[in-house]
Amino acid sequence: xxxxxxxxxxxxxxxxxxxxxxxxxxxxxxxxxxxxxxxxxxxxxxxxxxxxxxxxxxxxxxxxxxxxxxxxxxxxxxxxxxxxxxxxxxxxxxxxxxxxxxxxxxxxxxxxxxxxxxxxxxxxxxxxxxxxxxxxxxxxxxxxxxxxxxxxxxxxxxxxxxxxxxxxxxxxxxxxxxxxxxxxxxxxxxxxxxxxxxxxxxxxxxxxxxxxxxxxxxxxxxxxxxxxxxxxxxxxxxxxxxxxxxxxxxxxxxxxxxxxxxxxxxxxxxxxxxxxxxxxxxxxxxxxxxxxxxxxxxxxxxxxxxxxx
Amino acid sequence: xxxxxxxxxxxxxxxxxxxxxxxxxxxxxxxxxxxxxxxxxxxxxxxxxxxxxxxxxxxxxxxxxxxxxxxxxxxxxxxxxxxxxxxxxxxxxxxxxxxxxxxxxxxxxxxxxxxxxxxxxxxxxxxxxxxxxxxxxxxxxxxxxxxxxxxxxxxxxxxxxxxxxxxxxxxxxxxxxxxxxxxxxxxxxxxxxxxxxxxxxxxxxxxxxxxxxxxxxxxxxxxxxxxxxxxxxxxxxxxxxxxxxxxxxx
Ligand SMILES: Nc1ncnc2c1ncn2[C@@H]1O[C@H](COP(=O)(O)OP(=O)(O)OP(=O)(O)O)[C@@H](O)[C@H]1O
Ligand SMILES: [Mg+2]
Numbered sequence: 001x002x003x004x005x006x007x008x009x010x011x012x013x014x015x016x017x018x019x020x021x022x023x024x025x026x027x028x029x030x031x032x033x034x035x036x037x038x039x040x041x042x043x044x045x046x047x048x049x050x051x052x053x054x055x056x057x058x059x060x061x062x063x064x065x066x067x068x069x070x071x072x073x074x075x076x077x078x079x080x081x082x083x084x085x086x087x088x089x090x091x092x093x094x095x096x097x098x099x100x101x102x103x104x105x106x107x108x109x110x111x112x113x114x115x116x117x118x119x120x121x122x123x124x125x126x127x128x129x130x131x132x133x134x135x136x137x138x139x140x141x142x143x144x145x146x147x148x149x150x151x152x153x154x155x156x157x158x159x160x161x162x163x164x165x166x167x168x169x170x171x172x173x174x175x176x177x178x179x180x181x182x183x184x185x186x187x188x189x190x191x192x193x194x195x196x197x198x199x200x201x202x203x204x205x206x207x208x209x210x211x212x213x214x215x216x217x218x219x220x221x222x223x224x225x226x227x228x229x230x231x232x233x234x235x236x237x238x239x240x241x242x243x244x245x246x247x248x249x250x251x252x253x254x255x256x257x258x259x260x261x262x263x264x265x266x267x268x269x270x271x272x273x274x275x276x277x278x279x280x281x282x283x284x285x286x287x288x289x290x291x292x293x294x295x296x297x298x299x300x301x302x303x304x305x306x307x308x309x
Numbered sequence: 310x311x312x313x314x315x316x317x318x319x320x321x322x323x324x325x326x327x328x329x330x331x332x333x334x335x336x337x338x339x340x341x342x343x344x345x346x347x348x349x350x351x352x353x354x355x356x357x358x359x360x361x362x363x364x365x366x367x368x369x370x371x372x373x374x375x376x377x378x379x380x381x382x383x384x385x386x387x388x389x390x391x392x393x394x395x396x397x398x399x400x401x402x403x404x405x406x407x408x409x410x411x412x413x414x415x416x417x418x419x420x421x422x423x424x425x426x427x428x429x430x431x432x433x434x435x436x437x438x439x440x441x442x443x444x445x446x447x448x449x450x451x452x453x454x455x456x457x458x459x460x461x462x463x464x465x466x467x468x469x470x471x472x473x474x475x476x477x478x479x480x481x482x483x484x485x486x487x488x489x490x491x492x493x494x495x496x497x498x499x500x501x502x503x504x505x506x507x508x509x510x511x512x513x514x515x516x517x518x519x520x521x522x523x524x525x526x527x528x529x530x531x532x533x534x535x536x537x538x539x540x541x542x543x544x545x546x547x548x549x550x551x552x553x554x555x556x557x558x559x
Contacts, residue, residue: 187403195416196393
């Protein structure tokens with residue numbers, strides 16, 4: 001069978017639309033209304049419960065928020081004072097794990113999608129990355145302790161904690177980078193290669209900028225995850241109480257989620273510590289929200305750049 | 310010496326024998342049209358000429374393809390240089406998500422040209438050459454995506470011409486365009502043939518007759534007939550060609 005003129009004129013379709021019985025039409029409309037109502041109800045419920053959680057933390061935590069709370073270390077057996085060391089610690093850990101996971105993750109994603117032959121090895125690596133993403137974070141903590149703290153003798157330190165958290169973030173970054181690249185049509189790769197661009201130039205100048213908004217989404221997701229994790233830093237970095245700010249990568253540090261855990265479960269006076277716990281939770285949420293805002297504007301910036309540059 | 314000299318080329322996608330014993334010689338500054346039923350191997354052959362098929366896993370080539378006497382599948386050939394010399398325009402317009410200016414400048418930049426003034430003048434020159442300058446000169450910084458399909462395709466032609474290829478491959482460049490845009494692209498092909506050898510795949514036999522001086526008819530992976538366009542359409546040598554161009558196929 002040969003089809004040698006794919007653009008042969010198509011037979012004209014009838015232009016007059018058939019008349020449906022009106023009872024059918026109104027039934028269809030009613031069903032549609034009901035379904036829409038259900039959807040709206042469900043989305044409303046989800047939004048409300050999110051708002052509820054947020055509102056609860058804000059109401060409980062807002063009264064504790066003050067300049068002193070943000071800029072002082074805990075005092076009086078953690079029953080008063082601020083949480084500055086925990087804020088600084090969490091920021092350090094986020095930055096550290098980003099330094100480790102972002103470049104390696106993005107490069108692996110690029111390698112897997114653009115360079116590696118689509119064979120068994122890539123499928124195996126992909127499967128492992130997926131599995132990695134599903135491993136409970138406490139296991140990462142254990143592994144981090146064995147490898148970074150003990151074997152590489154970094155000790156309990158920001159370095160060991162960052163690397164452990166980075167391992168946790170890595171699969172997220174790799175996956176989203178790979179997915180983002182996979183969605184860029186080959187037409188763009190061929191268009192660039194056909195002009196004499198090398199593969200690296202093609203990726204760097206055409207493909208990566210197009211994938212950037214989605215890559216950034218992945219980075220942010222991973223940062224959000226990192227900032228809230230307690231288990232991976234439990235045996236690798238986190239200090240129970242350390243009012244002094246960290247001075248080097250080999251110092252221990254406090255961290256917001258761990259501090260939250262500590263003030264809610266142990267200490268000298270749980271009653272007095274409770275507001276501090278809510279304040280800590282609020283600060284953690286605010287940090288994550290700020291990162292999301294930053295990411296959104298970055299994403300907009302890159303989308304606009306794609307459209308106009 | 311012919312511009313393009315193809316000797317006994319066979320090409321396989323894995324086990325599938327897609328091109329069989331192709332021989333073809335094309336002289337400089339000719340426009341050659343490839344016609345033939347869908348799936349006969351026109352695109353496959355076209356993409357061999359700038360080694361675009363290198364990207365396909367399991368693909369295999371035997372025989373020789375020489376451009377200006379040099380075997381382009383030789384180990385010593387740098388693919389980026391080859392592709393700079395053998396430009397390509399695709400079926401669907403595929404401008405980059407960059408500005409109109411940057412689209413045309415891209416080929417120059419990736420080939421290491423940094424001189425701003427040169428790039429600017431070259432962009433203008435090629436956009437004029439692609440009969441697009443007057444339409445876009447006030448919005449060079451705007452996204453290429455904001456252009457119409459026909460304008461995008463002419464932009465892609467300009468983009469390909471900016472690096473001064475000596476051969477331009479076009480795979481059904483007008484099939485996604487309306488008649489007016491198609492007319493403009495065809496005019497463009499005639500203009501460009503003053504300085505470039507052009508090979509164009511088309512399903513539209515009138516188009517082949519309008520723009521080309523020679524036409525090649527492919528059928529099931531074989532080059533059935535390669536002749537002067539006039540000759541091939543009025544008095545073909547092979548019965549298969551006759552059947553195809555008269556629409557009686559079988
Ligand atoms: N990447 C590929 N892998 C395997 N087979 C392929 C591949 N690309 C094309 N083919 C096969 O090779 C044959 C020739 O394909 P080709 O795209 O060259 O046809 P064509 O003449 O350009 O057709 P059309 O007019 O529809 O564009 C077809 O049978 C097709 O199925
Ligand atoms: Mg084709």
